[in-house]
Amino acid sequence: MKKTLLLIAALLTGFCSMAQETYKPTTENLKAREQFQDEKFGIFLHWGLYSMIGAGEWVMTNWNINHREYPKLAKTFYPSEFDADAWVSAIKTAGAKYITITTRHHDGFSLFKTATSTYNTVDGTPFKRDIIKELAAACQRHGIKLHLYYSHLDWGREDYPQGRTGLGTGRDKEKADWNSYYHFMNTQLTELLTNYGPVGAIWFDGWWDHDSDAKPFDWQLTEQYAMIHRLQPQCLIGNNHHQTPNAGEDIQIFERDLPGENKAGLSGQDISRLPLESCQTINDHWGYSITDTLYKSPKELIQMLVRAAGKNANLLLNIGPEPGGALPSLALNRLQAIGKWLNQYGETIYNTRGGIIAPHDWGVSTQRGNKLYIHILNCMDTSLFLPTGSHKVKSATVYGTNQRVNFTKTGHGITLNLNTVPTDIDYIVELTL
Structure with missing residues (x-):
């Protein structure tokens, strides 16, 4: 039995290696990879209905909120302080070169107008505005690239085949329909890559929801990735699956860790030759938490950025905007400090690669x-x-x-x-x- 398992593992490893070799990125994609590595610093934004509760982005599953009750939050979603230009201006002043925002998180709510359902900021809330459209326009005005986070899982849709999270939201497991859900995702991704101008990257999350399945779950990533590259050849693809990169992926993501470290227990994978990105939180949560004031100091954040660059990686620093749409004052304070430092020392970070001297404790x-x-x-x-x-x-x-x-x-x-x-x-x- 042990020999059989080892053989299967070896075959899978060989298959993955061959699959990675079969993906041939376009000239535009290779250029985008180089530019991505030059940029070094981006800001992550986790924002959605969960922000209204103020208990983080996993509140729907953490509190076992019923999938029919949770959407009622949309009826009072009206972030009167949201100002895309103010967001982008503060982020640009901080020295960040790109923004990654949650277009649709695990709770299934979309921050953009979509033909797939009315469960979005335009058709399902009194706000009636397309958050992604306004942010995309502001990014273009300010010369900041826009990357789009997209969840592979959904705690609210019954056609999504349930994995190991979101089990307490009251969905009927028998209604799972992968073909329906896969079509839904690809329709939304097509909308995002068609209606919002140039997209720097699609940042996937949620693959790990089926990492414990008895039978390996087929996400049909190859076809999905090919569709993305066909729609926008320069668009990079990253997947926060905590595994060695798959064929079609253009960047490798490390969650809450720098490459080669595994302090958070999520980044034990080998380091590939792809451009690298480390995503970290500015405090202790991704989505807004009303009780979380444990913001990392400017020194911690600047040294985090420097250590990432020294490991040949970008830093994607997360901020959870407030329910009303404003960036938290403590986050703005940190952004100002980082921007001031980069204004003086950015030449040693931007457009560099990890040096000939390997990282040390010093x-x-x-x-x-x-x-x-x-x-x-x-x-x-x-x-x-x-x-x-x-x-x-x-x-x-x-x-x-x-x-x-x-x-x-x-x-x-x-x-x-x-x-x-x-x-x-x-x-x-x-x-x-």
Whole structure:
């Protein structure tokens, strides 16, 4: 039995590898991947009916709210403070290059007008406005890219084949109809990729709802991905499935972890050669939580961004807008701090790749051409050894100044002599190779 399981695992691994090789991204897609890696910083927005309850985006399943009762929230959805331009302006000032927003989360409510049902902001609420349309227009005005989150699962629709979540919402399991649900999803995705201008990426979530099925669940991703790439060839596809990337995926996502780390228990997969993105929360929740004031400090967030860049990844930092449509003041405070830092040091982050010096506890390196930026985040000494190997270092200066940093050749690298213990959020030494 054990040998049989090992054989099946080997065959599946081989099949996945071959499937990945059969996907040939277009020239537009490859260019978009490079641009994505250059951008380094995006803002995630989790917003929907769940925001009105103020207990996070999983409240429907966490509280076992009946699927016939939950939609009644839509009857009073009127976010009078929503201003797409204000959102995008604050996010652009923070130095972010793209926005990823939940077009439809696991509760099934759509923030855009859709022909599939009236369960959306235009046809099912007194607000009667298309959130995604307004945000897309604001992004185009401000030069920010728009990425669209889309849930693969649905706790409200009875045609969705139930997985391991949303079991207490009162749906009739016998009414599951995968063909109907798959058609519904693809219709919505077609609408999103047809009616809202250029889309930077489709960000899928929910695959894991069927990861415990006795028989592997077929999400029919190959056909769905091909449809997306056909509609917008440059559009990147990412899937938050916590697995090695599948054929047709263009970026690899790590939830609440940096690549190679698994502190949250969701990112144990191998690191692929695809562009990487780490999604993290600005406080402790994705959707708005009225009791959550545990916002990470500006120092924590800036160092998170730097460490992501040093691991050759983007940081997608999540904010849960308030029920009324405003971004929380504490979130705006953090955005301002990040933007101020990036305004001064962004050259060492944007358009770089992970440097030749691997990440260490003391910090990371980023690189552009012959410029190697040493980001010292946690050094307790006045000297620091850098394993530069065979690379010759011509000069070392404190970034943004003409202040020289003395260094000595030491074994297979150099030792920086810093004079004092660095206390900056990020003490950056620029090496010219």
